[in-house]
Amino acid sequence: MTLDVTAQDTICALATPAGLSAIAIVRMSGPQTRHIHDTIFQPIHTQNQRPHVATLGTIIEDDFEFDQCISIFFPAGQSYTAEDSVEYHVHGNPLIIQRVLGLLCKHGARPAEAGEFTFRAVKHGRLSIPQAEGVYHLIHAKSDTIHAQALRQLHGLSETRLTQARQGVVDILAELEARLDFPDEPIGRADQKRIVSQLTQMALKLKQVSSSADLNERLLCGFRVVLYGPPNAGKSTLLNMLSQTERAIVHHQPGTTRDRLDVEMTLEGHLITLIDVAGIREGQDISEVEQIGIERAKQALEEADMILACEPADQPQGEHPARRLPEPYLKKCFFVSTKTDLGEAQHALSCRHDAPEELTTIRKHIIKQLEAAKDQDGDMLLVTQREQVKSAYESIERAQAALSTDMPSEIICSELRQAGHALDKLLGHDLSADVIETIFTRFCIGK
Ligand SMILES: Nc1nc2c(ncn2[C@@H]2O[C@H](COP(=O)(O)OP(=O)(O)O)[C@@H](O)[C@H]2O)c(=O)[nH]1
Ligand SMILES: [Mg+2]
The missing domain is CATH 3.40.50.300 (P-loop containing nucleotide triphosphate hydrolases)
Known part of the structure; x- marks a missing residue:
């Protein structure tokens, strides 16, 4: 299965295990959610359902009642996927579940692929990849260690070394590119010694994450x-x-x-x-x-x-x-x-x-x-995309070598950009925008 990065449609799926249960949760997410929801759900005690509030109602079509259930509506920007989303807490009979899913699809939704809700959360910048992997491990953890790590990761606590290294990339790029792009501005010379030491720190942080990832996967x-x-x-x-x-x-x-x-x-x-x-x-x-x-x-x-x-x-x-x-x-x-x-x-x-x-x-x-x-400082990171981390630290090491041998700034910047892009793939940021912002705020270019 490959998930469609450009998908704009509305997806639905059962969020709880198949089979008989007291309650089952059916989810829907995407631009048509509000319309489909208004068509099939009738609140019992209120006319207007409030966002985030569990609301009792019936799922109904052509006077045929499918189930009495609770629904919660999450508007775009305030939902897991960042899109309009809704949850139906229906009675856990496979017959009801199939009928509800069928009804959602009849009105324009389609069955979600595995992992597609979380994929959308990443696509819309709600979660970074390490956070999404935290969600995965929260569901699959077989030990307390992994469970605790999954939670740390979901809260974004394990990305510190990655975000610090990326911030370093942004800062150094801003310093070097400001001088390249605005040669007439009175910025002065870049402090080469400080940049070299900064690069050493960044490479070290990334190397630690990359080498610990192997063992952490073992622990997993x-x-x-x-x-x-x-x-x-x-x-x-x-x-x-x-x-x-x-x-x-x-x-x-x-x-x-x-x-x-x-x-x-x-x-x-x-x-x-x-x-x-x-x-x-x-x-x-x-x-x-x-x-x-x-x-x-x-x-x-x-x-x-x-x-x-x-x-x-x-x-x-x-x-x-x-x-x-x-x-x-x-x-x-x-x-x-x-x-x-x-x-x-x-x-x-x-x-x-x-x-x-x-x-x-x-x-x-x-x-x-x-x-x-175990990783000595306990800040382990469970990521499958380890090659991004590796590629980032290799680029930083090359940037460091280029700087030490007095290569032109353009070459150093190109290596740093590669490192930044590799980290952006994991963390979901926008390197170019951050570098430009830093250049303008730090060096007051154009005043
Ligand atoms: N007396 C005694 N016998 C043992 C002990 N541990 C295993 N055995 C016996 O040694 C034999 C071989 O054991 P097993 O665990 O199959 O050995 P393996 O071939 O290394 O897997 C069996 O008859 C066991 O009951 C022990 O601590 N004391
Ligand atoms: Mg034996």
Whole structure:
């Protein structure tokens, strides 16, 4: 589906889940809303429905009553989409819902595409893209962390670093362009040293947002913890204990786990995905199926945010397969002694399948790693359009290089404009208008 940026028509959709419910909400938005609403809705206690006020009435056509319901009318400029909009709180019978939607369409509305109400809110400047993504995550959040972030984002609180960087772009562009465009005005020379330091700050802010976005996306999908080790180390047992489920098959026969198993759980409000995989071993007697399982286990490491390397206390302490992993993986490893009731524990983290306090230690450790991995100042940003942020900081870095090598101002301005446009795509502002305004207010050009 592609949403039509130029769409001027009126859309309608069910805003609540399909199926039976006490109340269902049908929404409509667009220029024909007022007309369609006046045609099909008759208030019961009043002649004139007031905006934003829940009003009891009937949905009626040709004397046929569809439902008695509440409607709320939001005039253009004061609605979610910025267009005339209305909500009908009808009785939640699919038959009624279909009839109401059918009636709206008969009078000129059309069924909305998925996400189209929020898309219109962005198109009309009511929401920035990060705010719209906040709305998405508010609906889809599976953990307290993401829920809290979604709200911050909806309120626009997570855009600080982006808006600060953009403001920097506007200010510097105004300074440089004022001198280019109005050479006869007595503006003086630009303070090159200050601009370089400003650019450094801006590039840093954007780099932080861009690099944190990767990890934040991980937090969104669940911080991934892979249980890794030899067969029969108690990995599947540990997964069941941590997730308090019986999802993984546990058996004394080595090689029981073959397919990868992902189990989602929340830990102190964070979404965690525990990943159980086949045990790693080498030898002639490995079947083809077991070998495929081992390969999948190794592949799972590529996605791991943390590797719980399980080292069984009851097996001869040879070299643990995790110790042979390349450095980037090794850094993510935490060695846990498992089956500690059967032998000497080797590591600070240990686990016996019936020892809750040891499991608590492991849980705390996972949280510690997750907290350490999060964006340090906590100002995470959940955006799918990360390439805009990346492209903005790359342009700023090029502008900085151009300035340091005394390139003409035109080149620096062109890079800054690219950075500004990339940020505008996210934040929905108008760079040119802001630069012109800044030039005229700051430098009093033309007086
Ligand atoms: N005594 C003891 N046995 C355990 C412990 N953890 C797991 N086991 C047993 O070890 C065997 C292998 O466990 P499993 O979780 O399937 O190991 P995996 O191959 O690493 O997934 C099973 O018979 C488990 O019951 C433990 O802490 N103590
Ligand atoms: Mg297993």
